[in-house]
Amino acid sequence: MYIKNYDEIIKSTTNEENLKVKKWILDCIEAALRSVEPSVAVKSALKIINNKLNIRGLSFNLNSFEHIYVIGGGKASGAMAESIEQLLGNKITEGIVNVPEGTEGNYHTEIIQINPASHPIPNENGLHGAKRMIEIAKKAGEKDLVIVLISGGGSALMPYPADNITLQEMQNLTNLLLKSGATIEEINAVRKHISQFKGGQLAEAIYPATALTLIISDVVGDRLDTIASGPTAPDETTFKDAYNVLKRYNLLDKTPENIINRIKRGLSYEIPETPKSGNKIFKKVHNIIIANNRMALIGAMKEAVKLGLNTVILTSFLEGEAREVGTVLGSIVREIYNYNSVIKKPAMILAGGETTVTVRGQGKGGRNQELALSAAIKIRGLEGVGIASLGSDGIDGVTDAAGGIVDSTTVEKGLENGMNPLEYLDNNDTYSFLSQTGDLIITGPTGINVNDLIFICIS
Amino acid sequence: MYIKNYDEIIKSTTNEENLKVKKWILDCIEAALRSVEPSVAVKSALKIINNKLNIRGLSFNLNSFEHIYVIGGGKASGAMAESIEQLLGNKITEGIVNVPEGTEGNYHTEIIQINPASHPIPNENGLHGAKRMIEIAKKAGEKDLVIVLISGGGSALMPYPADNITLQEMQNLTNLLLKSGATIEEINAVRKHISQFKGGQLAEAIYPATALTLIISDVVGDRLDTIASGPTAPDETTFKDAYNVLKRYNLLDKTPENIINRIKRGLSYEIPETPKSGNKIFKKVHNIIIANNRMALIGAMKEAVKLGLNTVILTSFLEGEAREVGTVLGSIVREIYNYNSVIKKPAMILAGGETTVTVRGQGKGGRNQELALSAAIKIRGLEGVGIASLGSDGIDGVTDAAGGIVDSTTVEKGLENGMNPLEYLDNNDTYSFLSQTGDLIITGPTGINVNDLIFICIS
Numbered sequence: 001m002y003i004k005n006y007d008e009i010i011k012s013t014t015n016e017e018n019l020k021v022k023k024w025i026l027d028c029i030e031a032a033l034r035s036v037e038p039s040v041a042v043k044s045a046l047k048i049i050n051n052k053l054n055i056r057g058l059s060f061n062l063n064s065f066e067h068i069y070v071i072g073g074g075k076a077s078g079a080m081a082e083s084i085e086q087l088l089g090n091k092i093t094e095g096i097v098n099v100p101e102g103t104e105g106n107y108h109t110e111i112i113q114i115n116p117a118s119h120p121i122p123n124e125n126g127l128h129g130a131k132r133m134i135e136i137a138k139k140a141g142e143k144d145l146v147i148v149l150i151s152g153g154g155s156a157l158m159p160y161p162a163d164n165i166t167l168q169e170m171q172n173l174t175n176l177l178l179k180s181g182a183t184i185e186e187i188n189a190v191r192k193h194i195s196q197f198k199g200g201q202l203a204e205a206i207y208p209a210t211a212l213t214l215i216i217s218d219v220v221g222d223r224l225d226t227i228a229s230g231p232t233a234p235d236e237t238t239f240k241d242a243y244n245v246l247k248r249y250n251l252l253d254k255t256p257e258n259i260i261n262r263i264k265r266g267l268s269y270e271i272p273e274t275p276k277s278g279n280k281i282f283k284k285v286h287n288i289i290i291a292n293n294r295m296a297l298i299g300a301m302k303e304a305v306k307l308g309l310n311t312v313i314l315t316s317f318l319e320g321e322a323r324e325v326g327t328v329l330g331s332i333v334r335e336i337y338n339y340n341s342v343i344k345k346p347a348m349i350l351a352g353g354e355t356t357v358t359v360r361g362q363g364k365g366g367r368n369q370e371l372a373l374s375a376a377i378k379i380r381g382l383e384g385v386g387i388a389s390l391g392s393d394g395i396d397g398v399t400d401a402a403g404g405i406v407d408s409t410t411v412e413k414g415l416e417n418g419m420n421p422l423e424y425l426d427n428n429d430t431y432s433f434l435s436q437t438g439d440l441i442i443t444g445p446t447g448i449n450v451n452d453l454i455f456i457c458i459s
Numbered sequence: 460m461y462i463k464n465y466d467e468i469i470k471s472t473t474n475e476e477n478l479k480v481k482k483w484i485l486d487c488i489e490a491a492l493r494s495v496e497p498s499v500a501v502k503s504a505l506k507i508i509n510n511k512l513n514i515r516g517l518s519f520n521l522n523s524f525e526h527i528y529v530i531g532g533g534k535a536s537g538a539m540a541e542s543i544e545q546l547l548g549n550k551i552t553e554g555i556v557n558v559p560e561g562t563e564g565n566y567h568t569e570i571i572q573i574n575p576a577s578h579p580i581p582n583e584n585g586l587h588g589a590k591r592m593i594e595i596a597k598k599a600g601e602k603d604l605v606i607v608l609i610s611g612g613g614s615a616l617m618p619y620p621a622d623n624i625t626l627q628e629m630q631n632l633t634n635l636l637l638k639s640g641a642t643i644e645e646i647n648a649v650r651k652h653i654s655q656f657k658g659g660q661l662a663e664a665i666y667p668a669t670a671l672t673l674i675i676s677d678v679v680g681d682r683l684d685t686i687a688s689g690p691t692a693p694d695e696t697t698f699k700d701a702y703n704v705l706k707r708y709n710l711l712d713k714t715p716e717n718i719i720n721r722i723k724r725g726l727s728y729e730i731p732e733t734p735k736s737g738n739k740i741f742k743k744v745h746n747i748i749i750a751n752n753r754m755a756l757i758g759a760m761k762e763a764v765k766l767g768l769n770t771v772i773l774t775s776f777l778e779g780e781a782r783e784v785g786t787v788l789g790s791i792v793r794e795i796y797n798y799n800s801v802i803k804k805p806a807m808i809l810a811g812g813e814t815t816v817t818v819r820g821q822g823k824g825g826r827n828q829e830l831a832l833s834a835a836i837k838i839r840g841l842e843g844v845g846i847a848s849l850g851s852d853g854i855d856g857v858t859d860a861a862g863g864i865v866d867s868t869t870v871e872k873g874l875e876n877g878m879n880p881l882e883y884l885d886n887n888d889t890y891s892f893l894s895q896t897g898d899l900i901i902t903g904p905t906g907i908n909v910n911d912l913i914f915i916c917i918s
Contacts, residue, residue: 183881221793294798312801315787315794319837324783328774331812334680335774339753342771342801353790378778422642 002033002394005442009405012438017384018407021457024307025388025405028300028348028455029441033392035299036450038079038151038216041291045214048087056288060145060212062091067144069209070095070112071133073126073158074151074228075393075449076216076291078107078114081149084214085109094136097149098129098157106447122159122167130160130197137202140209148202148211152218152393152449154228160197162262162271169256170194180249188229189237190245192274193266194259199225199235199274200282206232207281217292218449220317220353224287232285234277239266292316293352293450296392300455304348309457311348318353318454322367323374323425325355329387329456330378336458337382351454357397363429366397368452372404372439373430377421380411384459392450394443399431401440403452413437461492461853464901468864471897476843477866480916483766484847484864487759487807487914488900492851494758495909497538497610497675500750504673507546515747519604519671521550526603528668529554529571530592532585532617533610533687534852534908535675535750537566537573540608543673544568553595556608557588557616565906581618581626589619589656596661599668607661607670611677611852611908613687619656621721621730628715629653639708647688648696649704651733652725653718658684658694658733659741665691666740676751677908679776679812683746691744693736698725751775752811752910755851759914763807768916770807777812777913781826782833782884784814788846788915789837795917796841808915816856822888825856827911831863831898832889836880839870843918851909853902858890860899862911872896 003009003026013019034040046055053060062068068091070084078099085092095112104116117126140146161170173194177187192199203211213232215224224233243263246252252260265271275281294316304311314332318325329351335341336349343349355367368389375387390396390403411421414437424433434440462468462485472478493499505514512519521527527550529543537558544551554571563575576585599605620629632653636646651658662670672691674683683692702722705711711719724730734740753775763770773791777784788810794800795808802808814826827848834846849855849862870880873896883892893899 313794313798314801315790316798317790317793317837318787319790320783320786321780324779325787327779328777328784328787331774331776331778334776335772339772339775342773378776 002030002443002446003441004444005440008438013407015383015409017459018386018409021384021386021459022405022407024309024348025386025455025457027307028303029388029390029453031303032296032300032453033446033448036291036296036392036448038076038291038447039083041216042080042083042214043087045288045290046087058286065143065145067093067140069093069136069140069144069146070149071097071136071146072149072154073098073117073129074154074216075100076151076447077149077154078103079447080151080214080216081112081114082107082109084147084149085112096129096132098126100153100157117157119153119156121171122156124167126157126159127167130158133158133202134160134197134205137205140206142208144209146206146209146211148213148232150213150228150231151216152228155198158197158228158231160195162194162196163258165194165258165262169258173255173259176251176254180251182245182249186245188226189241192229192235192237193239193242194262197231198229200230200233201274202231203281203285204275207284211285213285213287215287215289216449217289218451220319220451222289222292233287234279234282235274236276238273239263243267291450296450296453297350297352300350309346309348310343311350312343314349314351316352318351318355320355322355322357322370326371326374327378329454330375333379333382333385333387333456333458337385346459347457349456352451354451357428359428361427361429363424363427364399364432365428365430366399366401366403368396368403369399369401369430369434370425370428371454372406373421373433374425376406376410379408382408386457388441388455389452390441391452392446392448394446400442401431402443403441404430404434404439405441406439410437410439461489461902461905462900463903464899467897472866474842474868476918477845477868480843480845480918481864481866483768483807484845484914484916486766487762488847488849488912490762491755491759491912492905492907495750495755495851495907497535497750497906498542500675501539501542501673502546504747504749505546517745524602524604526552526599527606528552528595528599528603529606529608530556530595531608531613532557532576532588533613533675534559535610535906536608536613537562538906539610539673539675540571540573541566541568543606543608544571555588555591557585559612559616576616578612578615580630581615583626585616585618586626589617592617593619593656593661593664596664599665601667603668605665605668605670607672607691609672609687609690610675611687614657617656617690619654621653621655622717624653624717624721628717632714632718635710635713639710641704641708645704647685648700651688651694651696652698652701653721656690657688659689659692660733661690662740662744663734666743670744672744672746674746674748675908676748677910679778679910681748681751692746693738693741694733695735697732698722702726750909755909755912756809756811759809768805768807769802770809771802773808773810775811777810777814779814781814781816781829785830785833786837788913789834792838792841792844792846792915792917796844805918806916810913811910813910816887818887820886820888822883822886823858823891824887824889825858825860825862827855827862828858828860828889828893829884830913831865832880832892833884835865835869838867841867845916847900847914848911849900850911851905851907853905859901860890861902862900863889863893863898864900865898869896869898
């Protein structure tokens with residue numbers, strides 16, 4: 001059971017119809033998380049039969065490799081490493097994965113080193129690990145296999161600035177970019193060109209060995225060049241793009257000198273570009289997504305079918321300001337509730353993605369809690385409707401909750417306690433509201449990292 | 460044809476697949492608007508057979524009435540009056556409807572007076588008309604029928620403050636309330652209690668005559684007590700509610716004295732409450748919605764079926780910040796585009812409602828244009844996807860456009876012209892963007908008023 005406050009959620013639900021709906025939702029949440037647990041993901045994707053490693057139609061003869069190395073990093077990469085070692089045992093020559101500090105004790109491996117690093121601000125230990133990975137990658141020869149384990153957070157956990165750029169300089173630039181209004185694509189264009197790891201450069205180091213990258217995606221749309229900054233994926237951006245971003249946001253003067261120098265050397269072709277698609281190195285690279293948001297939603301669908309519900313994935317690309325997304329989802333619920341449109345009741349509608357919160361207030365909350373409370377306003381009084389939104393990693397904002405689960409009575413319960421939901425939303429204080437109405441979902445960190453999951457149930 | 464720039468839209472679309480999709484959308488827009496044209500709505504709802512007026516299972520023997528009166532107001536009420544007069548002719552004794560100034564010449568009636576009034580700020584002519592309606596209502600006796608024609612804008616077009624409250628005082632209070640952050644429900648609670656027309660009070664005046672109210676709804680969810688402030692619908696709010704709203708938003712000191720006095724007299728039961736549900740007067744009232752947003756969407760569905768498309772109403776309750784709504788709808792498109800989830804391609808997905816725009820910039824645009832441009836960002840590069848959003852009244856913001864129609868190339872066309880769509884959204888300047896990419900929809904005022912319509916097509 002991932003949900004730790006299951007009994008409290010059930011106890012706080014007095015209406016019979018809502019209770020039924022909430023139980024269905026909680027069952028589907030459990031199923032969704034279970035289906036993308038890193039160990040489950042590794043073991044359902046990889047099958048070893050007669051010394052052949054089979055994955056998604058590919059087949060590798062394990063006896064044909066002289067060495068097998070395992071490297072990588074991310075929030076789920078410790079659990080992935082553990083499972084890989086259980087599968088391949090001492091066929092693995094050596095390995096190292098960077099995991100978030102404090103989680104290293106959760107994983108039990110004998111061959112693959114579990115190296116704690118910091119996140120979201122990179123540290124020396126992360127750098128040390130990334131250097132070690134590049135050493136292994138370069139050492140690997142034509143007859144070797146390098147298994148790369150990538151998951152969300154990998155970009156910060158595996159920092160490796162190029163030239164003599166320091167971690168501090170890299171961090172200063174990231175902060176400047178984050179404040180500038182640059183898009184995440186623009187920020188990544190810069191970051192890839194001051195790194196010697198990101199943007200396909202790890203793949204370059206691995207070549208001519210075979211690279212098998214197993215990916216747990218935390219990126220909406222699963223872009224390979226975006227997840228953990230795509231260390232084994234072709235990079236479509238250039239030094240020119242990186243320079244233009246700094247120029248566009250007036251950051252050329254503020255950018256640390258080492259960084260500017262590198263980008264200028266790139267512009268004048270003194271140093272090579274990141275590898276592009278079509279580059280021969282990618283013929284020996286296999287990037288395979290073994291878990292993502294949509295697979296979690298499919299896990300939930302299977303459970304919903306077992307429960308006898310009609311079910312549909314509305315979207316696995318959900319984005320937008322959390323409270324507005326909640327309003328739109330509430331609008332769709334009202335249509336189904338009134339007209340059985342889109343899908344017939346009883347129904348479980350699933351969505352996934354990653355919303356954003358524009359912080360304007362002083363309160364405590366997270367994007368999933370905002371989405372849930374906002375949706376609660378739209379489903380006020382609609383008996384037999386429940387909506388849950390949670391971060392699959394179990395962490396929503398800076399709270400101990402994973403998200404919220406609301407029903408037709410949530411707003412009423414709040415008002416009875418003197419809480420106006422709109423005021424709590426305006427103050428970004430949804431945790432305070434939902435904790436008093438008994439509508440939080442508490443899981444603690446799950447070790448799963450496939451973005452946010454939304455469950456809408458109408459009985 | 461409602462769409463005046465059909466040829467320009469077609470000409471600006473170079474991609475074959477997008478062209479197909481846009482033609483489908485434009486056909487469905489025409490069909491949607493046609494289906495809720497006020498004259499069509501009146502004539503499809505009302506049938507006269509053997510001197511019996513039949514409407515939604517009700518049947519009135521026209522010979523049993525001594526007089527038939529026609530009163531009402533709203534943006535569509537002129538066209539409704541014209542159709543009613545065509546149907547009932549000189550069976551109508553007399554009548555008056557308040558319509559927006561400047562549109563009075565559009566309607567041809569001989570018995571029912573078309574009275575121009577102002578909107579959104581009420582004027583003396585509106586008051587004059589409303590007084591006349593109450594006189595007619597009071598004159599009507601037990602054997603009379605009063606047909607009330609209600610549509611959006613009716614609240615401002617039929618002002619009738621109670622006691623000696625002036626239009627100016629009423630307007631001052633409305634302005635205070637609009638600035639205070641009070642919800643529309645709260646504002647209406649106050650307005651109904653300083654009026655002698657709204658909140659069921661017209662129904663009270665009509666009693667003991669029979670009231671048949673024909674309604675074209677411009678309110679999401681079609682609440683009878685909200686459309687035109689519900690002149691013939693039971694009011695669930697009280698003088699106490701009205702007082703509490705003024706208190707909650709610290710407006711007691713600023714409210715004009717005449718208004719405060721009336722509300723205090725209401726609190727001490729010196730004057731009667733607005734009529735509540737259960738009141739015997741409502742036994743002789745029939746409130747019937749003859750056109751609304753959902754009926755327009757059903758009109759579009761029928762056309763989509765004819766075109767051979769799969770089709771579904773996603774919601775007719777759509778609300779939220781326009782650009783965020785566009786993002787969410789774009790997220791749903793990406794799911795259908797990639798996975799055929801929710802509905803199979805080729806598909807026409809329909810939505811309706813009313814979004815909002817938080818104005819932060821200096822530009823020119825409207826909620827439908829913001830929704831369309833924001834959605835364009837999400838469907839960038841997805842060939843064979845088109846999204847249109849328009850106000851059914853043909854008016855989006857303070858522009859001459861009804862809305863926008865975007866496809867996979869909209870963002871690209873903008874960027875090529877040096878326009879960043881995010882900047883244009885931030886500056887609320889979507890009209891400037893979409894006019895340059897050739898993606899506006901221009902209809903001029905349509906005389907239709909059933910909120911906004913959204914069309915998503917994926918080939």
